[in-house]
Amino acid sequence: MHIIAPIQHGLILLMSVTLKQLAGTLGLSPTTVSRALNGFPEVNDATRKRVREAAERANYRPNTRAKSLATGRAQAIGHVIPVSTSHEIVNPVFADFIAGAGETYSRAGYEMVLRVVPDADEAQAYRDLIARGAVDGVMVHGPRQQDSRVALLGELEVPFMFHGRTSNIDQPYSWLDINNQRSFRRAAQFLIDLGHRRIALVNGLEEMDFANRRRNGYLEALEHAGIAVDPALMRQAEMTEPYGYRALIEMRKLPDPPTAFMASSMIVAYGLRRGLSDLGLKLGRDVSIITHDDDLSYLPNDGDVPMFTATKSSVREAGRRAASMLLRLVEAPASAPLTELMETSLVVGASTGPAVPQESG
Numbered sequence: 001m002h003i004i005a006p007i008q009h010g011l012i013l014l015m016s017v018t019l020k021q022l023a024g025t026l027g028l029s030p031t032t033v034s035r036a037l038n039g040f041p042e043v044n045d046a047t048r049k050r051v052r053e054a055a056e057r058a059n060y061r062p063n064t065r066a067k068s069l070a071t072g073r074a075q076a077i078g079h080v081i082p083v084s085t086s087h088e089i090v091n092p093v094f095a096d097f098i099a100g101a102g103e104t105y106s107r108a109g110y111e112m113v114l115r116v117v118p119d120a121d122e123a124q125a126y127r128d129l130i131a132r133g134a135v136d137g138v139m140v141h142g143p144r145q146q147d148s149r150v151a152l153l154g155e156l157e158v159p160f161m162f163h164g165r166t167s168n169i170d171q172p173y174s175w176l177d178i179n180n181q182r183s184f185r186r187a188a189q190f191l192i193d194l195g196h197r198r199i200a201l202v203n204g205l206e207e208m209d210f211a212n213r214r215r216n217g218y219l220e221a222l223e224h225a226g227i228a229v230d231p232a233l234m235r236q237a238e239m240t241e242p243y244g245y246r247a248l249i250e251m252r253k254l255p256d257p258p259t260a261f262m263a264s265s266m267i268v269a270y271g272l273r274r275g276l277s278d279l280g281l282k283l284g285r286d287v288s289i290i291t292h293d294d295d296l297s298y299l300p301n302d303g304d305v306p307m308f309t310a311t312k313s314s315v316r317e318a319g320r321r322a323a324s325m326l327l328r329l330v331e332a333p334a335s336a337p338l339t340e341l342m343e344t345s346l347v348v349g350a351s352t353g354p355a356v357p358q359e360s361g
Helices: 018-027 030-037 045-056 064-071 084-090 092-108 120-130 149-155 180-193 209-225 240-253 268-276 317-332
Strands: 001-007 014-017 077-080 111-117 139-140 160-163 175-178 199-203 235-236 258-264 287-294 308-313 338-343 345-347
Touching: 018 030, 018 045, 030 045, 077 092, 077 120, 077 317, 092 111, 092 317, 111 120, 120 139, 120 149, 139 149, 139 317, 149 258, 149 308, 160 317, 175 180, 175 317, 180 199, 180 209, 180 258, 180 287, 180 308, 199 209, 199 240, 235 240, 240 258, 240 268, 258 268, 268 287, 317 338
Parallel strands: 077 111, 077 139, 139 160, 160 175, 175 338, 199 235, 199 258, 258 287, 287 308
Antiparallel strands: 001 014, 308 345
16 A cells, blocks of 8 residues: 655655554454455444545555465456457446456455457366466356356366356355346236236346346246236347347237336337337336346436336446455355345336236337
8 A cells, every 4th residue: 555645845755554554543453454355244344344444545555466475366356258248348237247346356455357258268268367377266257057167167176256146056156146036026016016917028148047037037927917928028139229129119019019018127128218219109108118227337227216117236236245255265265155145126217107008009
């Protein structure tokens, strides 16, 4: 850490302050201060807040090189992104997660190593990073069902954390996820309570674990309400704005069109809204839309009355928590597996209203 101190003739001097000195000013042990900065749960919330505020005021930055020499670690966490999903790098969900994780890494004196590779090279990228000792742990993105990366990273004996979960895997592993199934069941039930019976699901690719869980939540709500499932009202694809637009235009042409749509992302919801506008329909009056919006920094859904009714979950906070859990695994590998399931909140906006009789478009 460095602080700027005045000296003679108006000059300034950068003075190094160690973790021990920071701990001394707080009347705490260096171990407690280190654990507070790294998010260890045994430090109570009040102490953690006091330590972090003091570190921020002092512009504290751990001496990464010295810590690396002392611990024998790389002081780095790896993120490997297959090129076929490289669109995630400009996706607000990915950006917010990385921002939150980066805050945690920085406070703990860790760097982030980001590798973008062809799909066929993903496994080798993990092997190379670990064989070279370039990273101390790995954060895994975009889990699929029966994700083979659980077994691969287990064999490589590296601490790893999944952002999300994978299904039908017997091997224990660490993850942080939101409760996608309960979230979408609750959202569908909200529309059912408004009188909607023709409810469309505009989902992500269901080979992705989160999308499969959201589909299951939607189906559970329909079954509970005694509503027959209509495959014509279900779509799955990469979550883009044009995909949402096409889904709405196509389904509004059905003989018995949906009165409500459930979107798996805010980006898809914007496409649905554009489709409604082109058809001369009013959002929330003629057709209802409910979306999962992830509480994104770059696509805010706020105001006195939010534009969309949405299930909200902070991706940036998920990034902070997942990174903190991964650093705990790096410090104490025997503590694995660590898991956390975050719940969403349902925020009612202007995009939903009671069902009204619909005519095909």
